[in-house]
């Protein structure tokens with residue numbers, strides 16, 4: 384099979400910020416801003432947007448773009464002394480034409496390699512030498528894969544420690560019709576209750592209020608079922624033991640300047656992450672963390688298992 388890649392398409396996005404557009408022959412596409420190394424769009428072959436991006440997003444440094452897939456590094460949330468979610472999401476990344484090779488089982492030709500290295504200013508707030516390589520690939524079936532490789536390039540023998548998340552904002556039809564599977568019965572840290580540890584009760588995770596939880600040591604596959612859209616997102620992850628689930632709900636939505644008052648109804652963040660056990664890299668060591676997203680039509684739709692409805696429609 385030919386591995387000849389599709390030439391990278393670069394154009395100007397909002398406020399003249401450069402973005403890379405990836406396209407697959409069957410019609411799916413993705414957009415990646417160099418600002419933040421952030422995926423801001425992922426469309427299926429029918430041209431339907433699968434990620435949420437706020438209509439009020441401020442695409443202007445130093446504000447991180449509200450939506451898509453911000454990269455949280457070297458700190459997730461407020462788990463440390465850096466700014467919330469670290470600085471990778473509001474730095475300018477560059478395209479790397481020839482990154483060091485790494486094994487991949489994808490036959491995709493639509494991908495881009497980005498790299499982030501600390502500036503002198505970054506070294507003042509986080510005094511560690513690193514190279515962060517991010518490959519974003521659009522698979523032949525429209526799947527979106529993100530692979531991060533973070534290397535400690537210290538020449539002074541200094542290790543460093545970080546936490547991480549792919550802060551993915553999924554677009555959903557109506558949050559109250561959404562169910563998450565794969566996190567039932569797990570332990571989680573509740574960000575709304577001083578990061579205290581609890582155990583999830585009940586069958587499936589549904590939404591009727593603000594949620595901000597870090598589920599610990601989750602399975603590698605998590606599903607988001609959108610009954611109204613009859614769509615299921617499947618998240619597969621590797622190297623990222625935790626999963627953050629976040630929806631700000633109405634009160635917090637109103638308090639955010641870059642988020643519409645009602646937009647919480649149409650988004651859900653499920654974030655492949657490494658939070659509870661920070662990752663330590665010695666000089667010369669490299670860490671990999673991978674997230675693969677697919678969107679498939681769901682056979683199960685709301686009411687299907689409701690005998691009353693089945694009777695009415697037969």
Ligand SMILES: O=P(O)(O)OC[C@H]1O[C@@H](O)[C@H](O)[C@@H](O)[C@@H]1O
Nearest residue numbers: 460467468550574595596627629
């Ligand atoms: O507003 P920010 O910095 O993008 O963060 C959004 C949310 O991101 C989530 O991942 C956190 O768990 C929440 O606590 C946080 O509010």
